[in-house]
Amino acid sequence: xxxxxxxxxxxxxxxxxxxxxxxxxxxxxxxxxxxxxxxxxxxxxxxxxxxxxxxxxxxxxxxxxxxxxxxxxxxxxxxxxxxxxxxxxxxxxxxxxxxxxxxxxxxxxxxxxxxxxxxxxxxxxxxxxxxxxxxxxxxxxxxxxxxxxxxxxxxxxxxxxxxxxxxxxxxxxxxxxxxxxxxxxxxxxxxxxxxxxxxxxxxxxxxxxxxxxxxxxxxxxxxxxxxxxxxxxxxxxxxxxxxxxxxxxxxxxxxxxxxxxxxxxxxxxxxxxxxxxxxxxxxxxxxxxxxxxxxxxxxxxxxxxxxxxxxxxxxxxxxxxxxxxxxxxxxxxxxxxxxxxxxxxxxxxxxxxxxxxxxxxxxxxxxxxxxxxxxxxxxxxxxxxxxxxxxxxxxxxxxxxxxxxxxxxxx
Numbered sequence: 001x002x003x004x005x006x007x008x009x010x011x012x013x014x015x016x017x018x019x020x021x022x023x024x025x026x027x028x029x030x031x032x033x034x035x036x037x038x039x040x041x042x043x044x045x046x047x048x049x050x051x052x053x054x055x056x057x058x059x060x061x062x063x064x065x066x067x068x069x070x071x072x073x074x075x076x077x078x079x080x081x082x083x084x085x086x087x088x089x090x091x092x093x094x095x096x097x098x099x100x101x102x103x104x105x106x107x108x109x110x111x112x113x114x115x116x117x118x119x120x121x122x123x124x125x126x127x128x129x130x131x132x133x134x135x136x137x138x139x140x141x142x143x144x145x146x147x148x149x150x151x152x153x154x155x156x157x158x159x160x161x162x163x164x165x166x167x168x169x170x171x172x173x174x175x176x177x178x179x180x181x182x183x184x185x186x187x188x189x190x191x192x193x194x195x196x197x198x199x200x201x202x203x204x205x206x207x208x209x210x211x212x213x214x215x216x217x218x219x220x221x222x223x224x225x226x227x228x229x230x231x232x233x234x235x236x237x238x239x240x241x242x243x244x245x246x247x248x249x250x251x252x253x254x255x256x257x258x259x260x261x262x263x264x265x266x267x268x269x270x271x272x273x274x275x276x277x278x279x280x281x282x283x284x285x286x287x288x289x290x291x292x293x294x295x296x297x298x299x300x301x302x303x304x305x306x307x308x309x310x311x312x313x314x315x316x317x318x319x320x321x322x323x324x325x326x327x328x329x330x331x332x333x334x335x336x337x338x339x340x341x342x343x344x345x346x347x348x349x350x351x352x353x354x355x356x357x358x359x360x361x362x363x364x365x366x367x368x369x370x371x372x373x374x375x376x377x378x379x380x381x382x383x384x385x386x387x388x389x390x391x392x393x394x395x396x397x398x399x400x401x402x403x404x405x406x407x408x409x410x411x
Contacts, residue, residue, distance in 0.1 A: 039170030066359030073352025088121025096178035162259025229335035235387030272329020292330030299323030300388025307381035
């Protein structure tokens with residue numbers, strides 16, 4: 001199979017069709033979560049469960065997404081990116097159809113787990129493909145371009161989900177997601193080529209996998225970027241899993257207005273990735289997240305203060321979350337590129353470990369907030385504040401001191 005060749009890995013130039021494919025791949029995860037978020041209260045009502053019960057549909061997705069990466073990354077390093085992507089997309093489509101037809105919460109939870117496995121194959125391989133083609137600095141710029149385009153999904157996905165929920169119910173959201181998967185599958189099949197040369201493929205022997213994984217985890221650079229990426233992602237997941245109950249049940253927004261408000265906060269993410277794309281050459285990969293760290297902790301503390309003062313208005317959640325999402329848009333591409341950058345010969349495994357460990361920390365926070373749901377916005381706001389503090393501490397104490405200059409791990 002032919003492979004894509006990028007002759008100047010320090011340049012962030014990428015063919016438009018491949019950029020579209022990569023963007024569609026990284027969007028599988030938000031497509032699998034954001035579109036159905038406005039339906040969480042309705043799903044809970046139909047299946048006669050509370051916030052903690054319906055939380056399983058998100059928790060299982062997250063746990064399956066994180067654990068499946070540990071297999072998808074090494075498999076992609078052995079057999080190449082393209083076959084893993086295509087298999088994952090087919091799995092995602094079939095699982096979405098099952099979700100739409102689910103007769104019980106158990107069936108829906110199982111479908112969500114299968115969706116996550118398919119989504120993780122797409123996301124892991126997209127991250128690894130960027131490392132196949134680019135050095136860390138250029139990779140961060142490409143990642144920011146991808147995430148800038150990908151933001152279309154959370155901006156309009158939740159709004160679409162709200163409209164579908166009010167018009168046809170929550171099952172229509174799974175039909176919409178299956179349709180997205182089918183379009184992405186066709187685009188991948190026609191426009192993508194293999195990016196991993198045969199000479200850089202690794203063995204699937206357990207000993208080799210263990211050596212690669214232990215080498216990655218022992219790296220201070222990887223652990224530093226992992227800590228920052230994890231706290232930022234945990235904050236995002238806390239909002240994803242609990243904002244519909246805070247804004248719809250507590251503050252009285254309709255599903256449609258909730259979807260639109262979610263899209264507004266997601267625009268902050270877009271601003272963040274655009275800022276990184278234009279400023280990373282000036283700040284550098286290691287120092288650019290200082291801006292994101294400051295925003296994350298500041299906005300988290302503002303949200304917590306407003307909740308403690310019992311300010312019951314959607315803006316008390318949305319405005320600080322806009323800033324936190326902006327910070328996430330700065331932190332995510334830098335942390336992803338910085339964590340995977342030192343490992344060009346096992347980028348799939350590094351991407352899998354990064355994603356799995358980030359997701360493993362997110363599930364407990366979502367459960368903690370749901371379990372403490374008390375009819376106020378305090379549990380959500382205090383959780384976001386804690387994550388902001390974690391982001392800032394990770395950059396200040398770990399990334400700034402332990403992450404080397406990107407020139408030290410060029411291809």
